[in-house]
Amino acid sequence: MRVKMTLYILLISSGLYSQSNPYKQYTQTDGLNSSTVYCSYQDLNGLIWFGTDKGVNWFDGSKFTSFSLNDGLSDSEIFKIQNDSQQKIWLLTNNGIPSIYYDSEFKTRRTYSGLTKFPGGSFLWCQFQDKNGNQWFGTQSDGILKLDTTGKITKYDPDNLSTCFHIWTDEQDRLLFATKSGVYRFERGMFTKLFSYDRNKKRRFSTQDGFVLFSEGEKLMTTYDNKSYRSLVEFVSSILFIGKVENNKVLIGTNTGLFEYNFSSGKKRIILPNIAVSSTLKDHEGGLWITTLKHGVFYIAGNSPKRIDPCEECSNDEYRLYQQQNKLVIAGNTICSLNTIDSKWNIVHQFLDPKIRVNKVITSKKEDFIATNNGLYKKVNNKDVLYLSGTAVKDIEIINKTDLVLVLSRSIVKIAIDSLGLLGEPTIDRNELKKHLIFDLSKPTCIEKSKLGIWIGTVDGVYFYSLKTHSIIDLRELYPEIACTINDLLLIGNSLWIATKGKGVYQLLLNENHLIHYTKKNSIQSNYCSSLYYDDQTDQIIAIHTKGLDIWDKGQWLNIPLNLRINEGRGALAIIRGNYYLSDGNKLYSFSPSLWLSSLEHPRLNVYSLYINDRREELINNFTSSYDNNSIKLNFRASSFRLSSLIKYHYELKKNDLTIISESLKGSELQLASLSPGKYNIKVWATSRNNLTSKPYLLTFTILPPWWESWWFFLLIIILLLGVIYLFFKIRVLTYNKDIVREILSAIVKRIKRERKIVFKDNEGKYITINNMNDLLHVKSAGNYVEIHCTNKHYVTRITMKEIELQLSDYSNFVRIHHSHLVNMDHISEVGRDHVVIREELIPVSRRKRNRLITPNQKEIIHKKT
Numbered sequence: 001m002r003v004k005m006t007l008y009i010l011l012i013s014s015g016l017y018s019q020s021n022p023y024k025q026y027t028q029t030d031g032l033n034s035s036t037v038y039c040s041y042q043d044l045n046g047l048i049w050f051g052t053d054k055g056v057n058w059f060d061g062s063k064f065t066s067f068s069l070n071d072g073l074s075d076s077e078i079f080k081i082q083n084d085s086q087q088k089i090w091l092l093t094n095n096g097i098p099s100i101y102y103d104s105e106f107k108t109r110r111t112y113s114g115l116t117k118f119p120g121g122s123f124l125w126c127q128f129q130d131k132n133g134n135q136w137f138g139t140q141s142d143g144i145l146k147l148d149t150t151g152k153i154t155k156y157d158p159d160n161l162s163t164c165f166h167i168w169t170d171e172q173d174r175l176l177f178a179t180k181s182g183v184y185r186f187e188r189g190m191f192t193k194l195f196s197y198d199r200n201k202k203r204r205f206s207t208q209d210g211f212v213l214f215s216e217g218e219k220l221m222t223t224y225d226n227k228s229y230r231s232l233v234e235f236v237s238s239i240l241f242i243g244k245v246e247n248n249k250v251l252i253g254t255n256t257g258l259f260e261y262n263f264s265s266g267k268k269r270i271i272l273p274n275i276a277v278s279s280t281l282k283d284h285e286g287g288l289w290i291t292t293l294k295h296g297v298f299y300i301a302g303n304s305p306k307r308i309d310p311c312e313e314c315s316n317d318e319y320r321l322y323q324q325q326n327k328l329v330i331a332g333n334t335i336c337s338l339n340t341i342d343s344k345w346n347i348v349h350q351f352l353d354p355k356i357r358v359n360k361v362i363t364s365k366k367e368d369f370i371a372t373n374n375g376l377y378k379k380v381n382n383k384d385v386l387y388l389s390g391t392a393v394k395d396i397e398i399i400n401k402t403d404l405v406l407v408l409s410r411s412i413v414k415i416a417i418d419s420l421g422l423l424g425e426p427t428i429d430r431n432e433l434k435k436h437l438i439f440d441l442s443k444p445t446c447i448e449k450s451k452l453g454i455w456i457g458t459v460d461g462v463y464f465y466s467l468k469t470h471s472i473i474d475l476r477e478l479y480p481e482i483a484c485t486i487n488d489l490l491l492i493g494n495s496l497w498i499a500t501k502g503k504g505v506y507q508l509l510l511n512e513n514h515l516i517h518y519t520k521k522n523s524i525q526s527n528y529c530s531s532l533y534y535d536d537q538t539d540q541i542i543a544i545h546t547k548g549l550d551i552w553d554k555g556q557w558l559n560i561p562l563n564l565r566i567n568e569g570r571g572a573l574a575i576i577r578g579n580y581y582l583s584d585g586n587k588l589y590s591f592s593p594s595l596w597l598s599s600l601e602h603p604r605l606n607v608y609s610l611y612i613n614d615r616r617e618e619l620i621n622n623f624t625s626s627y628d629n630n631s632i633k634l635n636f637r638a639s640s641f642r643l644s645s646l647i648k649y650h651y652e653l654k655k656n657d658l659t660i661i662s663e664s665l666k667g668s669e670l671q672l673a674s675l676s677p678g679k680y681n682i683k684v685w686a687t688s689r690n691n692l693t694s695k696p697y698l699l700t701f702t703i704l705p706p707w708w709e710s711w712w713f714f715l716l717i718i719i720l721l722l723g724v725i726y727l728f729f730k731i732r733v734l735t736y737n738k739d740i741v742r743e744i745l746s747a748i749v750k751r752i753k754r755e756r757k758i759v760f761k762d763n764e765g766k767y768i769t770i771n772n773m774n775d776l777l778h779v780k781s782a783g784n785y786v787e788i789h790c791t792n793k794h795y796v797t798r799i800t801m802k803e804i805e806l807q808l809s810d811y812s813n814f815v816r817i818h819h820s821h822l823v824n825m826d827h828i829s830e831v832g833r834d835h836v837v838i839r840e841e842l843i844p845v846s847r848r849k850r851n852r853l854i855t856p857n858q859k860e861i862i863h864k865k866t
Helices: 418-422 428-437 711-736 740-755 803-806 849-855 858-864
Strands: 022-028 039-044 048-052 055-061 064-065 078-083 087-092 101-103 106-107 122-128 133-140 146-147 153-156 166-168 175-179 182-186 191-194 205-210 211-216 219-224 226-232 239-242 249-254 256-264 268-273 275-284 289-293 295-302 306-308 318-324 327-332 333-339 346-352 360-366 365-371 375-380 384-385 395-399 401-408 412-416 437-439 444-449 453-458 461-466 472-474 486-492 495-501 505-510 516-519 530-537 540-545 549-553 556-560 572-576 579-583 586-591 605-614 614-615 623-625 632-639 649-655 657-664 669-672 679-689 695-701 758-761 767-770 776-782 785-790 794-797 816-817 821-824 835-838 843-844
Touching: 048 078, 055 078, 078 122, 087 122, 122 346, 133 166, 133 175, 146 360, 153 333, 166 205, 175 211, 175 816, 191 401, 205 428, 211 226, 211 239, 256 275, 318 360, 318 579, 327 360, 360 395, 375 776, 375 785, 384 679, 395 444, 401 418, 401 444, 412 418, 437 461, 444 486, 453 486, 461 486, 495 540, 530 572, 540 572, 605 679, 632 679, 632 695, 711 849, 758 803, 767 785, 776 794, 776 803, 776 843, 785 803, 803 816, 803 821, 816 849, 821 835, 821 843
Parallel strands: 039 078, 039 275, 122 166, 318 572, 486 530, 623 695
Antiparallel strands: 022 295, 039 048, 048 055, 055 064, 078 087, 087 101, 101 106, 122 133, 133 146, 146 153, 166 175, 175 182, 182 191, 205 211, 211 219, 219 226, 239 249, 249 256, 256 268, 275 289, 289 295, 306 586, 318 327, 327 333, 333 346, 360 365, 365 375, 375 384, 395 401, 401 412, 412 437, 444 453, 453 461, 461 472, 486 495, 495 505, 505 516, 530 540, 540 549, 549 556, 572 579, 579 586, 605 614, 605 632, 632 669, 649 657, 649 679, 679 695, 758 767, 776 785, 776 821, 785 794, 816 821, 835 843
16 A cells, blocks of 8 residues: 555645735646645746646746656656755655656656666655765655665665654764654764654654754654754644744644744744645745645745734725825825834824715815815814815815815816815805816816816826816827726826726827827736826836836836735825835735845746757757758746746847847747758847846757758769769760861871972873972872872873872871772862862762761761751
8 A cells, every 4th residue: 555645644624714815826727737735846947846646847937837657757746856966856756766857857767777776665755965976865664765876775774663754964964864763863884863752753854054843743843962852832733844944933834724933932923824734935036835735836925015004993994095294194984194203103193984985185285185085174273174065075186286176076176275264164065166167078087287287087088177278188089099997197297197997007298299008018017007106206106006016117117016916996005215105905015115126036047848840859059950850949938926927038040140030929939940051049038027137048059951962962063073074075075076186187297298299100201290299189080090180280190099099198188089089188168968179170979988088077067058
């Protein structure tokens, strides 16, 4: 029978705690493998890992990624996750065979040689790496296992009970082991028992810097002198988890909730009640992650505002906050004017009618005007005098230091301040208001004063009332996009800021007549903005919405998630001496914005998979790929838990050090298809709305050209071409053009023998001498005689053609073209199919002699003529 973790056995779950923020809960509906979560861990890339009874999840701030047995885990139940000095992530399992995550994949006993000798079969409680790189494991029934760097396994069991809960070192770097019966020290291969305890009690351990905490059932214990221990505090149920000591406090998880124990005061404070808590983790952003055994994961963001309750009468009913010099005015069903001296609140004035809701308080000449749902009040002689009885006043402004502008339910009126003091009766008749009416076109919501007039926000847009012309200008005609419900207006310099219900924030540049729109998609956290404020000390604009604050600073929005749920339309802010006081509708909080601005971390980019042609590959740099493996896909996520929805991704692609593309991505995946051969650099990074940039990830690779574009192929082609050219000339010149060679040789011989003479007798017996052989044109046979035709004359002699041919054999230009004709080829002027022409005389050519006679040039001439 499989051994289940004691945490699982101890699970006694009550009903889920009815949360009031700041908790955010994640369950299976959000992507967790299971709502039973045993442990958590944050890696160097900022990802939060969760070990469950159905595998592992990691969370990047926006979504969960799931891993199971199909992804290489050795077991589905993961009870502890931690890293070693080589940044390998170890996952301790229920079946006793750990998994290791590195090089972007899970490795087990089947796939990693360092675990092949791991026995398995016994639940793993803990893991520890010593200074020599050896891994030590505490098990449920196999004692202590030592895995050295060679993969050898050594088993130890000092108390013969085969259980080890925790492993750590003392000040001398000696190994300590918490077993079922006590604590042992390991030195020089020997175990020494330091102290004993009851082996039947369930225990959890936490150690750091020589400080040891452990549980004994429901009691929190600590050791001293490494020889004994004492009790610190007792809880109502069994302790399941003990955290690390920070600021003299420690978090304790029990099967009935999460507690904080203060060592200084000895008191415990409930943080998350009625839930079995298995572990906690403080992330890089200061947020707290709480894993539970049936309710998934809870998250508490870091730097939460501090709740204050300065006044019992108004502590649960704050609605509006205002600043009067250095006093904080709280307005709701009660009104208090408070100031703070040495962090102590002193109530200056209180308005106690519980039926009246105060909407706004404003001061002029040391007079307080109070706008309520029952009318306008003015403080006279320390008494509150009512004007406009029964008329709800939603907003109020003082203009020109002399007049009050009041926002009523369906109109806006202007009343002189002095007239309120001169009236015999404090209540103004409703009919009297008609004389002061300046606007009744729609339901007004807010007003903002300026030197030239009044800006008016309504449920359907923005209007401007001119004090000079007493006319109304409808801004919807110029800017149709602001035809929506206006929650607040703020005029700073030449910019009118407009807070809307559902459309974000608009900035109207009055000098340029230009409207800028800020939404959830491009800058702010929520499109429902309830109110706007100006901090004159820092020259910042603050927008309040349901998810926190957005601060306009030096031309950009800084997003500050408060981890509070601010009721729609009821968030209010006052700024006193650089400190912010915020109402979420029924509670009051105090904080400094610098707390967030200084702690906003750069997002951490995690590139977790690389695909080449849809085939997953190992994440390595400087790899080469063939020309047909040229489609690259990268998957990545930037971890940010407070601003996860505001992360943007960007990439830059370079080829051969030349930038090809540099742009933003719509999602967290980059696909590049059909890349041409070359050397590439891909740089990927993430940015937050606060312009914080992650460390870029650089991927370098080379796509090889196809074989027909490689250098060796071009070299081979050149060699082949040279060979073909050589063969062509060899065949063309030496074979097909042998007649040209013969003619060249003949010309050479002709020049050598040009001066030689030829002598023969004519038929009269006289000697005939031809001194220049070029004068001889042709010879014709006529029976036993031959006719010798020269350039100037011709001769007839008794001699045979054979004898003449013999005498002219040394001259290659003399050819016998017919059995009766021998010609000097240099004098042929025309060649026909069956004759040649020498000095207009046609001389026949036999077929057999024709090829010997005709040169290539002559062949071309014949071919053209025929």
